[in-house]
Amino acid sequence: MASSPSTPVMKEDGECRNWSELPYELMASILSRLDTFDILENAQKVCTSWHRVCKDPAMWRKIDFRYFGDKKYNLEIMCRHAVDLSQGGLLEIDISCFGTDSLLNYIADRSSNLRSLELALISVTTEGLAEAIGKLPSLEELKITEFAMWGGYLKVVGQSCPKLKTLNLNCIRIGFDPPFYVSDDDALAIAETMHGLRFLQLFSNGLTDAGLKAILDNCPDLEHLDLNHCFNVNFSGDLEKRCSERIKVLVRPGSPRIFDFSIFEDSVTLDSDHDL
The missing domain is CATH 3.80.10.10 (Ribonuclease Inhibitor)
Known part of the structure; x- marks a missing residue:
């Protein structure tokens, strides 16, 4: 099962990272690769941090x-x-x-x-x-x-x-x-x-x-x-x-x-x- 943004994700060095805590610029770069429908119907509803990125005019x-x-x-x-x-x-x-x-x-x-x-x-x-x-x-x-x-x-x-x-x-x-x-x-x-x-x-x-x-x-x-x-x-x-x-x-x-x-x-x- 895929991890939710609030679930710690194991990196190669063994350190855990929360997806929702990624730097804003990196998160925006990742989400901008989704199509318009996925952003509106899925990504922006996942968590507060993703919603904030998806509301950024630069995404549109x-x-x-x-x-x-x-x-x-x-x-x-x-x-x-x-x-x-x-x-x-x-x-x-x-x-x-x-x-x-x-x-x-x-x-x-x-x-x-x-x-x-x-x-x-x-x-x-x-x-x-x-x-x-x-x-x-x-x-x-x-x-x-x-x-x-x-x-x-x-x-x-x-x-x-x-x-x-x-x-x-x-x-x-x-x-x-x-x-x-x-x-x-x-x-x-x-x-x-x-x-x-x-x-x-x-x-x-x-x-x-x-x-x-x-x-x-x-x-x-x-x-x-x-x-x-x-x-x-x-x-x-x-x-x-x-x-x-x-x-x-x-x-x-x-x-x-x-x-x-x-x-x-x-x-x-x-x-x-x-x-x-």
């Missing part, structure tokens, strides 16, 4: 419920509590499996220093994203998963987040068929408003060579470009040469990729005969 700079799928817990309520514990110090958060407009705006209202945000446009709407993103001027990394071709919001993102360096825009469709649409709207919005990008991932996007050219022309710091499943891109003219000269990591449209749909199974019904 990153919140991630991504792979937790137990339906008996209300993750939105738990997430709000974690955001409150951060006391404005939150830097990274992933709400891709359960986020809503109200939760996203709750986070934005209390986390103006947020640097990394990951979400899915399922329960979160483009309107909700547009409203919240204006409150996050320090955002450097944004990861968005779409299950439909929403469009129209990227320009707002770029205008609201001048420090943005990483954008992952993934349109997930059943069967990984080539895009059923051709559109450079996303690419042009990126080119117009996101000049500081270093990492760009556009999975199953409808951009063409014209959109790619606009991105290369207007994002001079771009080093990593992922165009997986962007089958309207043909690298015509000098685009092949420009990419080889400028882009350190280039993922081409036909590169293999496996996406784990299971993390969204409670939010969207996937039907192989229906395009989302």
